[in-house]
Amino acid sequence: EFNPACGSYSTLLIIGTADGIGGESLSGSSPASTGPAGARFEGQVGAHYLLTMLALSELRGLPGTTIDRVELQRADDGFPLDDVILHAHENTTGRATTIQIQVKRSIAFSPGDAVFKKAVEQIAKAIKEPDFWAGRNELAIATARTSRKIDGAYQDVLKWARQLGTAQIFFDRLNRPGTGSDDMRAFVGTLRGHLRDAGAPHDDETVWKVLGRLQILVFDYTAVGSASEELSRERAVRMLPPEDAANASTLWSVLTDLAEEIAGDGGDRDHTRLVADLVGKSIRIARDRRLVD
Numbered sequence: 001e002f003n004p005a006c007g008s009y010s011t012l013l014i015i016g017t018a019d020g021i022g023g024e025s026l027s028g029s030s031p032a033s034t035g036p037a038g039a040r041f042e043g044q045v046g047a048h049y050l051l052t053m054l055a056l057s058e059l060r061g062l063p064g065t066t067i068d069r070v071e072l073q074r075a076d077d078g079f080p081l082d083d084v085i086l087h088a089h090e091n092t093t094g095r096a097t098t099i100q101i102q103v104k105r106s107i108a109f110s111p112g113d114a115v116f117k118k119a120v121e122q123i124a125k126a127i128k129e130p131d132f133w134a135g136r137n138e139l140a141i142a143t144a145r146t147s148r149k150i151d152g153a154y155q156d157v158l159k160w161a162r163q164l165g166t167a168q169i170f171f172d173r174l175n176r177p178g179t180g181s182d183d184m185r186a187f188v189g190t191l192r193g194h195l196r197d198a199g200a201p202h203d204d205e206t207v208w209k210v211l212g213r214l215q216i217l218v219f220d221y222t223a224v225g226s227a228s229e230e231l232s233r234e235r236a237v238r239m240l241p242p243e244d245a246a247n248a249s250t251l252w253s254v255l256t257d258l259a260e261e262i263a264g265d266g267g268d269r270d271h272t273r274l275v276a277d278l279v280g281k282s283i284r285i286a287r288d289r290r291l292v293d
Contacts, residue, residue, distance in 0.1 A: 046259030120194035161211035
């Protein structure tokens with residue numbers, strides 16, 4: 001989507017998981033996290049980013065950027081991680097950015113986890129795209145359930161890949177006794193093996209670069225007393241005129257339904273079309289100075 005203020009385009013692609021798997025115990029899930037609720041979770045993740053775009057807020061997964069367009073289920077358009085694709089721009093430079101997000105309600109990232117293997121197959125396709133490494137194009141797996149390993153070792157190793165300047169420094173730290181952990185090494189080894197099986201490059205340099213572009217995003221929408229849903233409803237309140245604040249739950253539900261509808265058609269929305277959709281559903285949106293100055 002072209003942004004007239006900055007004169008550039010940007011994109012974010014998000015992949016989510018809705019599959020149940022064995023392995024380490026995962027927390028944050030209710031009985032609704034199996035079966036048809038998977039589509040609802042995808043809708044909630046999509047709605048999160050629609051609401052972020054509506055609020056002109058910095059988006060989760062691409063710090064320092066603003067969303068120009070949200071696309072859902074666009075595998076046929078060159079986005080292998082096709083559940084959520086975010087096109088954005090950097091707020092300071094105007095540079096185009098993208099993130100592809102695969103949405104999975106439950107994923108363990110373990111060697112025997114078929115859900116992770118499938119996600120890495122999609123990652124392998126994404127990194128083969130001609131322009132992937134040239135720009136700020138990132139990848140994410142969104143899940144409803146977390147675990148000790150996800151919150152600890154796996155997030156830590158992804159942070160190291162972003163913070164350490166070369167593959168050699170990264171792997172030296174990873175393999176150093178007392179610094180890198182067995183869980184970290186197992187995660188990286190599993191990723192490497194799945195890239196190899198998918199016919200993608202899997203040398204140290206490529207594995208380090210993939211880890212540096214990959215994020216694990218936890219949205220606990222399926223949990224009882226969901227913190228993610230509470231935060232979404234609080235943001236929805238801020239998008240409404242003060243006299244309509246009681247309609248925040250309605251706005252959130254409408255956005256979730258709309259995300260499911262858009263995904264069903266492999267569609268997209270920019271800010272203008274999203275506002276028009278909401279006005280058509282008799283939802284009034286508070287005016288924002290950034291839109292009228």
